[in-house]
Structures are given as structure tokens and as C-alpha cells.
Amino acid sequence: MVTLFRILQRHYPQFLEVLKFQLTSRSEFERLAETKPDTLTDLEQAARFLYLQRTAFGGKVDGRTFGVSLRGARFDLSKVVPLLEDVHERLSGVIIERLSYADCIKRYDRTETLFYLDPPYWACEDYYGKDVFDADDFSRLADQLKSIRGRFLLSINDTPQIRDIFAGFDVEEVSLNYTLNGNGQKKVQELIFSN
Template identity: 40%
Template sequence: MTKPIIPWPGGKRRLADKLFPLFDNSHTCYVEPFAGAGALLFMRADPAKVEVLNDINGDIVNLYRCVQHHLDELVRQFRWQLVSREEFDRLLRSRADTLTDIQRAARFLYLQKVAFGAKVTGQTFGVAKTSPPRLNLLRIEEDLSTAHLRLARVFVENESWQQTVKRYDSPGTFFFMDPPYWQTAGYGVEFGMEQYQQLADVMRTMAGKCLLTVNDHPDMRAVFKGFKTSRLQIAYSVGGQGKSPTVGELAIRNY
């Protein structure tokens, strides 16, 4: 099992043991149209014959491609790095479009690891009195090398979820969809009610099978009415500040 290389808002690492038993095991093609940190792809013990990570966020796609193809140079970017507020602020001010792909990937990885609450937008320097920084510079080469091996045979796409579903849908395809949660912020993209309605329509008509996760909200229950639905519970902690009240999430299936 491989760990995700970055934290992500609403990441599924802590729900993996509840989600894997819901997976359809007959597929030959596994696709995550909303990859984010790709926790389930990294953590699954039985890789599919064909695997796809897609995300509309160009920074995360660039990071995965650099881990795939430029591992040594990416690791080198952290050789003399420090976890400090000054360095965080410097990288936050840096314009991604002025950097090389490898520099851009290193910047994104650093900011995601160090930012409070793993936010993608509105980032602030994260500190905690009870835990060390998430960016362990002594393990960065080991962690990225493990991810490099896991991503070696994975297709990485940077397009809309609609295009990815259209491209890879087939009777042998299994989609795990983890869209931004309804009425939550921090993902860096707009995701309105019409998108969830499109997701429900696509799940009803696709040739493949789909497991979708979303926050347990009356609006979401209405949109996905008629599908097989399981309620999952988890207590999240933010920035090492202890556990929050238990929250509910929905696991929705078209099979």
C-alpha cells in the first residue's frame, strides 16, 4: 500500500477501509475523474489493468507527471529546503507561470504539505503544538520514490470530469468519483448544483459502474435519489487541533 503524497480537502485516506468493500471487483479499468490526492488509487492493494487519474487542477496533474518522469530532479528541489513561515510566504507569492514544471511541482507539493487544513486556495502557514510538520524532508525521497513506482503505469489526465467519463466509459470501467462537497470551500474550483445533477444523469446512463462520495446534505440526497446509498461517518481533525464532531458522508452507487 502506498500513501498519497499530498493532503487534500475531503481526502479519502481515512475512509478507505469503508470504501474498498463497496468497490465493484469485476472491472479492468479504474478511473478517478476527481483525483485530488488520489488516496484510493495509491492505497488499493490490487491495481487494475488500466488506471486513470484525472483532475481539472493543473498543479496537481503537473505534480503527478513530474513524479512519473522527473523524480530525481523533483527530489533535488528539496535538498536544502526548510519548513518555515518565510519560505512558505515566498513560495505563496511566487507566480507558477514563471517556474519550470519541476519548480512548479515542488512549490505545489510544499504549499499543500505545509498549509493549514490542506487548503488549495486561501492558504496560510500551518503550525500545531501537538504534531510535527507534514513535510518530512528526511523522507521526501522515499515517499516520492514509492509514488513514482505506483504511478509508473497510470494515465494522468488534465480535463473536465465529463470528458474523462466520455473517454473511458465502458462495461469494464469502474469510476470512483469524489467531487467537491456541496456548499464547501477550499477546492479552488466552482462546482454548482448543475454539476451534481449532471453527475446523477451520467451515473444513470453510463456503461460502466460508479461509486460516488459526497457530503450528507438534504440537497445531495435529493439529487441522487434512487441510487444505492450508504452513510459513512468520520471525525476529521484540522491542523492537528483535535477531532471535530463526527460528520456524515454518502457513498452512492449505480450498481
């Protein structure tokens, strides 16, 4: 993701050239999923990451499977380019960090800081990659948030364990509809915690 953001920030026209003739296909998805990122240039790595994210079911990073939408190709450059242009414009003056959540909070915690935290859902810790976040990190995060000077918003799935871990914070319940693989919607409850 950091490579994608860096490429969007510094090499946007070249990135679009790499994506120009990309089609949505299961075979291309499987080929790119099996390609080791360290064998690619930064431009190719960024294109691979974006393609896999757009075509994977549920946008998972680990354990990706090819997602099919009956509404059309999941990787449609005519729809992706406007999104990329918005991201490119937004990132033009941004600093991108690659830190653990704990180090990032520690480094940038100030009274004027607002942290938006979007950890993996409870029982889905490996969705962002193996060993990136584990069940014990929820408690560590809650403990760290108790002592920050800044403000935070944290969105997470509604489970008894999450309610218990973040019990000391303000909470708002939010009802959402998840789209399920073109087969309708599922109503779910999420929680927004804040201080």
C-alpha cells in the first residue's frame, strides 16, 4: 500500500500507462497473486497491489480469492482513474509513514491530533496480513488510547469481546448493510468508539 501511495504521489502518469490495458480476468488475477512482489519494479508492484485489491473478494490482503460482480468488471479503468486522481491530488502534500499503530500514535499524539483507527475486525486479524495485528493488540490499543492527548475515532465490528475491551470509551452503534458477492445485502452492527 505504501508503494502504491508513493507511486500515486510521484509517478502518477507512468502508473496510468502501466494500467492502461489491464483487463479483469481470473487468469490474470491468479498470475498476479502468484507473482512475488520483490521481482517487480515499484510501478509494477503498485499496479499489482491495486489490481488484486480491486478484483479480490472483500478486498482481503491475505488469502485473496477472485471476486466476480454481476454489475460489471471489478477492475474498470474508467472508474478507477477518477478515484486515483482524487487520491493523487490528496496525497500530493502528504507524508506516508510505515509504522506500527503503537509507534504512529506515540509519534503524532498531540492535543490537536485526531486519529481515525480502523483495525481488523475481531476474529479477522489476519485479513491485513499475517502477524500484522493479533487478538492481544486490541487490548494494547485500548490501553494506549486511554492515555493519549489527542482525540480518536475507532470503527470495529460489534462483538462482546470488543465491547469489553473498549468499555471505558464512548460508543455509538451503527447499522450497516454489507453487499455479499452480488447476492444481496446483510445487515450488520458496527461500533464507533471515541474519547
